Amino acid sequence: MPQAARVVRAPRTQEQRREGTRRTILDAAVESLIASGVAGTTTLEVQKRAKVSRGALLHHFPSKAELMAATIVHLAEMRGRELKASSPHLPARGRARISAVFDLAWQSFTGPLFYVAMDLRAAARTDHELRRALGETERVVHERLIAQYKELLGPEIADHPRFATAFEMTLQFMIGAAMTALLHGKAAKVEPLINLWKSAFPVLLSAGDP
Amino acid sequence: MPQAARVVRAPRTQEQRREGTRRTILDAAVESLIASGVAGTTTLEVQKRAKVSRGALLHHFPSKAELMAATIVHLAEMRGRELKASSPHLPARGRARISAVFDLAWQSFTGPLFYVAMDLRAAARTDHELRRALGETERVVHERLIAQYKELLGPEIADHPRFATAFEMTLQFMIGAAMTALLHGKAAKVEPLINLWKSAFPVLLSAGDP
DNA sequence: GTTTACAGACAGTCTTGACTGTTTGTTTTA
DNA sequence: TAAAACAAACAGTCAAGACTGTCTGTAAAC
Numbered sequence: 001m002p003q004a005a006r007v008v009r010a011p012r013t014q015e016q017r018r019e020g021t022r023r024t025i026l027d028a029a030v031e032s033l034i035a036s037g038v039a040g041t042t043t044l045e046v047q048k049r050a051k052v053s054r055g056a057l058l059h060h061f062p063s064k065a066e067l068m069a070a071t072i073v074h075l076a077e078m079r080g081r082e083l084k085a086s087s088p089h090l091p092a093r094g095r096a097r098i099s100a101v102f103d104l105a106w107q108s109f110t111g112p113l114f115y116v117a118m119d120l121r122a123a124a125r126t127d128h129e130l131r132r133a134l135g136e137t138e139r140v141v142h143e144r145l146i147a148q149y150k151e152l153l154g155p156e157i158a159d160h161p162r163f164a165t166a167f168e169m170t171l172q173f174m175i176g177a178a179m180t181a182l183l184h185g186k187a188a189k190v191e192p193l194i195n196l197w198k199s200a201f202p203v204l205l206s207a208g209d210p
Numbered sequence: 211m212p213q214a215a216r217v218v219r220a221p222r223t224q225e226q227r228r229e230g231t232r233r234t235i236l237d238a239a240v241e242s243l244i245a246s247g248v249a250g251t252t253t254l255e256v257q258k259r260a261k262v263s264r265g266a267l268l269h270h271f272p273s274k275a276e277l278m279a280a281t282i283v284h285l286a287e288m289r290g291r292e293l294k295a296s297s298p299h300l301p302a303r304g305r306a307r308i309s310a311v312f313d314l315a316w317q318s319f320t321g322p323l324f325y326v327a328m329d330l331r332a333a334a335r336t337d338h339e340l341r342r343a344l345g346e347t348e349r350v351v352h353e354r355l356i357a358q359y360k361e362l363l364g365p366e367i368a369d370h371p372r373f374a375t376a377f378e379m380t381l382q383f384m385i386g387a388a389m390t391a392l393l394h395g396k397a398a399k400v401e402p403l404i405n406l407w408k409s410a411f412p413v414l415l416s417a418g419d420p
Numbered sequence: 421g422t423t424t425a426c427a428g429a430c431a432g433t434c435t436t437g438a439c440t441g442t443t444t445g446t447t448t449t450a
Numbered sequence: 451t452a453a454a455a456c457a458a459a460c461a462g463t464c465a466a467g468a469c470t471g472t473c474t475g476t477a478a479a480c
Contacts, residue, residue: 012444012445013445013446014444014445014446014457014458014459017444017445017458017459017460018458018459021459021460035336036336037332037333037335037336037337038249038332039248039249039333039336039337040336040337042434042435042436043435043436043437044434044435044436052460052461053460053461053462054437054460054461054462054463055441055459055460055461055462056459056460056461057460058436058437058438059458059459059460060459062437063436063437064435064436064437115332115335118328118332118389119332119333119335121332121389121392121393122247122248122325122328122329122331122332122333122392123247123249123329123332124393125247125325125329125392126245126246126247126249126250127247127249127250134393135393135394138393138394139394165402165403165406168403169383169403169406169407171386172383172386172387172389172390172400172403173379173382173383173386174386175385175386175389175390176381176382176383176384176385176386176387176389177382177386179328179331179382179385179386179389180381180382180385182331182335183331183334183344183345183348184348184349190382192375193375193378193379193382196375196379197379200414203413204410221478221479222478222479223479223480224423224424224425224478224479224480227424227425227426227478227479228424228425231425231426252468252469252470253469253470253471254468254469254470262426262427263426263427263428264426264427264428264429264471265425265426265427265428266425266426266427268470268471268472269424269425269426270425272471273470273471274469274470274471
């Protein structure tokens with residue numbers, strides 16, 4: 001005799017239920033942002049992706065703005081985890097290490113998460129609520145990111161008096177390169193420039209030194 | 211006795227009428243893109259700004275995609291003129307000239323036109339029609355832009371074997387810096403980095419030279 | 421008189437969030 | 451510990467509004 005259509009599920013606490021659906025929804029929202037961008041992401045789209053009822057969605061995120069804000073945080077956490085995950089076995093020290101760390105950094109600028117971040121930035125220019133939600137989290141992410149890279153590079157480099165500036169420039173360069181790559185695709189040929197930058201970085205650090 | 215409500219206007223050729231309204235509409239579209247971004251720009255909004263009837267708008271631009279494509283071209287022409295206009299009295303040569311040209315370049319990355327371009331880029335990632343419309347024009351604009359800067363910098367610098375690469379890096383750096391400034395506003399403090407870059411540029415050109 | 425430019429009403433679709441009702445988990449009380 | 455009372459999570463319909471593009475009709479140029 002077939003099972004009843006009714007799905008029997010293990011009982012969960014409210015907390016578990018809550019976190020479960022919230023997570024499902026936020027994951028779906030990120031997916032949608034990746035696939036359809038900020039413009040193409042509607043609450044209905046998220047709802048469908050998450051396979052969640054309208055009631056559920058609106059219960060957890062009463063407005064689209066709140067959903068987006070929460071999604072940004074979720075996204076930031078994903079970026080953080082991604083970073084942490086991609087810092088495994090690096091060469092011990094010296095230029096090889098710098099090179100490896102820069103490769104890691106560049107990697108994170110070529111993934112979909114970066115594109116979504118750019119998309120959000122652009123959208124935030126004219127969307128006030130989005131701007132507010134993004135501003136704070138992005139600052140936190142940025143700081144966390146720098147701290148993480150400092151750790152990866154080791155004190156020898158990270159404590160250099162010109163490190164902060166040089167690294168900031170590096171990030172901006174990579175952002176620009178990634179934007180170019182985004183628009184022009186492979187034809188942009190930005191990889192060689194990244195490599196060039198890697199070799200220029202030590203020079204940047206010591207520039208002006210006697 | 212008051213004038214009739216009817217507006218009497220000088221006769222115009224069809225060509226003049228056509229170009230006139232097209233221009234009005236495109237200017238309005240650019241305004242709207244600057245003010246409200248891609249997301250907030252609707253055909254209705256453009257129509258209102260241009261003070262044009264729906265019929266007129268749809269007559270010249272049968273679909274939103276076509277309007278956007280035409281707007282991009284219009285925008286590109288504006289960028290070109292902006293550049294040409296801002297290249298008047300530059301120091302004759304040497305570092306002072308490089309510095310002045312870089313200031314010009316940086317200027318164009320801090321204006322609204324750049325932000326709109328970024329906005330369009332981001333939107334084009336997921337909007338197929340927009341992507342197609344943008345792809346070609348943007349490449350042309352990019353090349354024209356580089357040619358223009360080459361001319362500004364003069365053959366002494368522009369013909370340097372490493373110029374192309376170094377300048378490409380410069381642009382990417384500026385794009386990244388501009389994106390950062392866009393999100394974090396004045397707090398980003400990117401200007402010092404730009405200045406640093408200016409002084410680093412000659413080094414970049416001659417790097418590796420004996 | 422024919423073609424092109426423009427005017428404005430309107431239908432159809434999409435999106436958001438409100439609203440009502442049901443189920444599941446938690447706490448209180450006997 | 452079992453039942454009752456309550457609270458939170460979830461389901462699904464619906465109305466209001468926004469946008470796009472169609473369509474019919476009028477004025478201006480050729």
